[in-house]
Amino acid sequence: MSTLGWIALTLGSALLGVHYGIAPVWAAWGQLAAGVVLVVAGVWSVLRGRQHLTPVLTGLQGLPADERIVLFLRSFKDDDGFSQVAALRWFRLLFTSMLPTPAHLRTEEDQxxxxxxxxxxxxxxxxxxxxxxxxxAERSYASDATWQAEVLAALDHAALVLLVTGAGRSLAWEVDQVVGRDEPARLVLLVSRDRRQYEHFREALGDHFPNGLPHYPPARVRHRLLRGRYVRAAIWFDGDWTPHWEMLDGRFPLIGLARRTQRALPRALQEVYRRAGVPARVPRTTPRPWAVKLSVPLLAAFWLGPLVWSVVAIGALGGRSHAPAGGFSPSLAPPSGDLPAAGHNTVLDLLLTGWPLWLWAAVVAAFAYRTWRGGPYAVTVARLQGVAFPVFLLALVVSLALSPQGWLMFLPLAGLALVMAHQGLYWLFSLGLVLLVLGVVGMPVATTLLIRRDVREWIDSRL
Incomplete structure (x- = not known):
């Protein structure tokens, strides 16, 4: 389900990102509808597949005594809110044409x-x-008769306790147990949903905390623009139960929204991390899959192949143009303006005057580096290219079949091939053919590689 979901996401995003100005209105609306349906179905399939792959604990009482755990306490009513993902928010369709990356499929609880x-x-x-x-969180399922014993067992050796400010009799009992242990350094409250839910929690259970709980601060424009999807703030405590309110705001509007909670929480709890002597992030240990190592050269060959061949061709043809006139038939020689003038270093001229080409090479290098590093946007764009490029080739072939005069645009290439043949540059023609094959075949192959499960898990481990 997860693999099929990513295929549907890729196809749907390609449909939403490609627009044909000459297409009928009904076709454009049909393409938009198909793209949205594929994206939504893909997100659902990926999330459902991940749920099937999520392990279930046999019980919290059976956890190893030497294992560090974080106990997540909340009202079951908050589960739907903590299951939200950025990929299904309506404004993502408006601002980003629904280009979901693995980061946008992280739930609030996962973050x-x-x-x-x-x-x-x-x-x-x-x-x-x-x-x-x-x-x-990894879950254990308990009955009404055993759930309290499960919670008490986890509280005994939890390195950190996260308690969501919700409502319910079970949550009130959990607050009593946490506060009764008198270890404020291990407790963090997560303020979720809205002001009303927190104030209800504060009125009902605030007096259980020795120094009470702070009021919800007045709403500011900055908080409205930069707040997370569901988790709004965090409260941590000093050793004497003095509470500290920290808003979980991002740094820029609409930037980093997919992982806003994941990034804002460590910033807000810097003192909690420092007191516990733990780093702000777990080191990455998942090795880079071989599929990524192969797909990156294929992507680079597609985008840099024409540039490399152009440089080699200009250098080779320029060098041959300096040969004696008998080197090839003058009748087949290209006009004097088509090749660089004799006495010039054509490759050096290209280096000096062809700066847009080298700027493009720098962009491709940055893109390949981000793909190599597992950047979610880069990998997603690479997947889309692998789907869109074969579609573009098919549309080009159909267009040329319907309009034979379109083949005239290939006449300059045919003339260049004749020049190479008469100058004996068969190796140059072979190089161009190899780069062309790598470009046409490499893109779909790279897309297939980047959808593999080991690649998805590697990218997921780096988020």
Whole structure:
């Protein structure tokens, strides 16, 4: 399901990103509708596939005593909010043409789990009615008779306790147990949803905390623009239970929204990380798959192949143009303006005057580097290119079949091939043919490689 979901996401994003000005209105609307349906279906399939792959704990009491864990306590009513993903937000369709990357398929709870990963893996009790486990904390499912014992066992050796400010009798009991242990340095409150939910929690349970809880601060324009999707703030405590309110705001509007909670939480809890002596991020240990190592050269060959061949061709043809007139038939020689004048270093001239080409080479190099490093946007764009390019070739072939005069644009290339043949530059023609094949075949192959499960897991580990 996850693989099929990414295929649907890639096809849908390609449909949303390619527009044909000459297409009928009904065709354009049909393409838009098909793209949206494929993207939404792809997101659902990826998330559902990940739920099927999520392990379920046999119990919190059976966790190894020496394992560091983070206990995630919340009301089951908050599960839907913590399951939100950025890819299904309506304004992403407006601002980014629905180009979902792996980062945009991270749930709020998953982002929280990644943010606190230096403290240990995040565990929680699951709602008994769940058909599949939620994405984020690893869940154990307990009965009404055993759930309290499960929570107490996890509290005994949790390195950090995250408690979401919600409502419910079960949550009130959990607050009593956490505060009763008198270890404020291990507790962080997550303020979710809105002001109303927090104020209800504060009125109902605020007096359980020795120094109370702060009021929800007045809403500011900055907070409205930079706030996260569901988790709004965090509260941490000093040793005497003095609370500290930290808003989980991003740094720029609409930038980094996909992982805003994951990035904002460590910034807000710097003192908590420092006191515990843990880093702000877990080191990356997943090795780079061979599919990525192969796909990056294929992508580079597609985008840099014409540039490399042009430089080699200009140098080779320029060198041959300096040969005696008997080197090839004057009747087949190109006009004097088509080749560089004798006595000039044609490659050096290209280096000096062809700066747009080298700027393009720098852009391609940066793109290849980001793909090599597992950048979610770069990998997503590479997937889209691998789908869009064969479609473009097919449309070009159909267009040429319907308009034979379109083949005239290939006459300059045919003339260049004749020049190379008469000058004996068969190796240059072979090089161009190899680069052409790499470009045409390499893009779809690279896309197939980048959708592999080991590649997805490697990218996921780097988010």
């Amino acid at each position: 929280v789990a990644r943010a606190v990963a230096p403290f240990g893996r995040m565990v929680a009790l699951g709602r008994p009615s769940d058909r599949l486990p939620r994405l984020g």
